[in-house]
Amino acid sequence: MLLLRSAIGVFGAEQMMLELVHALCKSPFEPIIGVIENRNKFCTELARTAALSGLRSQVFKCSRPFDPRTAYQIRKFIQETCIDLVHAHGYKANFYALMGTLYSKIPCMATCHPWTETDYSLKARAYSFMDRIWLRKMDAVVAVSDEVRQQLSTHNQKTKVDVIPNGIDVDRFNGLEKDFNLRRHLACSSSDLVIGAIGRLVPEKGHPFLIASAKAICEKYPHAKVLFVGDGPLRQQLERQVAELRLNSHVKFLGGRPDVPALLSVIDIFVLSSVSEGLPMVLLEAMAAAKPIVATAVGAIPKVISHHDSGLLVPPKDSQALTNAIEFFVKNQREAVRMASAARRMVLANYSSKHMAQKYLKHYEQLVS
Structure with missing residues (x-):
């Protein structure tokens, strides 16, 4: 075949x-x-x-x-x-x-x-x-x-x-523990709040809205870091946006990387800011890694993520909604753990x-x- x-x-x-x-x-x-x-x-x-x-x-x-x-x-x-x-x-x-x-x-x-x-x-x-x-x-x-x-x-x-x-192969995400060596390599301390987005730097992923949200998050939480994993035609445009918002010390573009499970292990909150989607593989991977998830309610995402059960859903193209959802997880650690566990159970059973x-x-x- x-x-x-x-x-x-x-x-x-x-x-x-x-x-x-x-x-x-x-x-x-x-x-x-x-x-x-x-x-x-x-x-x-x-x-x-x-x-x-x-x-x-x-x-x-x-x-x-x-x-x-x-x-x-x-x-x-x-x-x-x-x-x-x-x-x-x-x-x-x-x-x-x-x-x-x-x-x-x-x-x-x-x-x-x-x-x-x-x-x-x-x-x-x-x-x-x-x-x-x-x-x-x-x-x-x-x-x-x-x-x-x-x-x-x-x-x-x-x-x-x-x-x-x-x-996805869910076994790749079994027993995933935080990789503190990788965190240090990425210039993130053990006490930093690490927000991660994984995906191509293309228009449908809605990265400008997450960067705008990062401005508000980093002003309120100076220890916050935002990692963008992936490459694409919008990289220079997004880097300019980061520079204009003076977020260079908080936002890092890591390019395309094959070590997704390891990268997910260092992330505290996973964000998917897409304006258009099917059923994104990286969302399933974040669920399997038991990460608190903030995602836009587009494509098949609402069928996979149940709002306030296995993650938080927000409207697309809404930076303030992204900010509010991220801050909810920061302030409500128990809820973050509960939803992350529910997300993992969901992907194990169905995806x-x-x-x-x-x-x-x-x-x-x-x-x-």
Whole structure:
């Protein structure tokens, strides 16, 4: 089986693929991760990450949008490797999956992740339109949340879309204790209040609203530190905002890092300030790490986080609401611990990679039977 993705790094969708492949390794299917190189950024980070994890991968060269030579490479690989199923992730992978299996009886399925919710450019709308056409030709279509399914159904009423929520390897977060050496390395003392945000520095993550909130938090709690883990096109803009608010001594940009469990261990409060989401992997990871969570009520987040039960939900684009929620946890430690424990129980019961893989296996078995 070939899982196909055009990737310039390892972010939410790529992490979901890795989790799925890990969970499928003991199944009858032999998963291979296919990475379509981005024509502008010849990045094979997904393939390297897979290799480090002992997973099989294959890189397909791509020198221009919808390169026929890429389709030929994929088709040849499918034939030579006796691939019996192609599982595509993303519009470009959807196209190449269909081209690679053209005139064959090999089934194709697609998993739809959110990707253009805050991008209203002509290019993004064109890709979205073409993707709707390609999805109609798939043998099965899965969305990572009800919200993504609703978006697809609005435009593709003839396409049956099932929902399979993302899942994580919860065992990676068992017995997680604070890493005080890492805290010191990050210039955070044991007494500092460490607020963490993990995710790409892109518009849909709403980081400017968290930075505005950090101004109020740091004025009231001078020992507060805010860590941004991740990289992206907005980094310079966000760094300028931090400088303008004179928060340089409080806010740190750590870039992309693979040690998410260790980083979560040093964080006191996890914040997700997104203005648009599906079902973010990092939210599930923070829940598994039993962190007090402040998150915006967008996408599938309200289905995962129950307000004042397993975390605090706030409206998107509302810095004051973020500030109030963060301060609630600072002032109410018992409530913070209670909600963090409830969040961990929730993810253990419903959002493990094993649960996710079992649901995908049912689709695979139906398609190849």
